[in-house]
Amino acid sequence: DAKTTQPTSMDCAEGRAANLPCNHSTISGNEYVYWYRQIHSQGPQYIIHGLKNNETNEMASLIITEDRKSSTLILPHATLRDTAVYYCIVDFLAQGGSEKLVFGKGTKLTVNP
Amino acid sequence: DVKVTQSSRYLVKRTGEKVFLECVQDMDHENMFWYRQDPGLGLRLIYFSYDVKMKEKGDIPEGYSVSREKKERFSLILESASTNQTSMYLCASQRHNNYGYTFGSGTRLTVV
Numbered sequence: 001d002a003k004t005t006q007p008t009s010m011d012c013a014e015g016r017a018a019n020l021p022c023n024h025s026t027i028s029g030n031e032y033v034y035w036y037r038q039i040h041s042q043g044p045q046y047i048i049h050g051l052k053n054n055e056t057n058e059m060a061s062l063i064i065t066e067d068r069k070s071s072t073l074i075l076p077h078a079t080l081r082d083t084a085v086y087y088c089i090v091d092f093l094a095q096g097g098s099e100k101l102v103f104g105k106g107t108k109l110t111v112n113p
Numbered sequence: 114d115v116k117v118t119q120s121s122r123y124l125v126k127r128t129g130e131k132v133f134l135e136c137v138q139d140m141d142h143e144n145m146f147w148y149r150q151d152p153g154l155g156l157r158l159i160y161f162s163y164d165v166k167m168k169e170k171g172d173i174p175e176g177y178s179v180s181r182e183k184k185e186r187f188s189l190i191l192e193s194a195s196t197n198q199t200s201m202y203l204c205a206s207q208r209h210n211n212y213g214y215t216f217g218s219g220t221r222l223t224v225v
Binding site: 032034036041042043044045046049091099100101102103104105106 | 117144146148155156157158161169171172203205207210211213214215216217218219
């Protein structure tokens, strides 16, 4: 089962910041938070991940609360091409130490002109 | 950029056929994964591999097997295809733990 909770859908105006929330209240100390997105008919695309500290890259920023029980993905200037399903995932270390990701339902973000 | 290539974009097979879905990555990644994606069910992990000749069952391995004879190639095998295996199949690779996954474009398999 997915270990995260996200809103089913969100809307955002083009050019504005999109803030996508995620709850992961059962996260363990060594588990990372990952964000992916999936544009219709394509494979998921990696966006960003983090453990404790806030992270930023060319695509987005990730804000993780101090208690690590929730996080927010920020797309600073949303465009129409950012319309996609966004997945927040907490990784899971399987037997043997390998990592696997369990995808939940995600948030359908619609960017409106 | 890392590229994950799935051999077919669309595939139609008959019930009972043995089906091979191939996935190749070109950046020497350690870990590889097979997911299927169905409407309303999201992405579900079938099998994954963290080294050559190593494999681990995911959440829905029944009816599938995998092969990883070389580091760059991870094959998903449907021993006897059934109509409930009609789905979008997605392959992914990962450099090693705590890195992002790179996904292929997917193979849409229809079993008739």
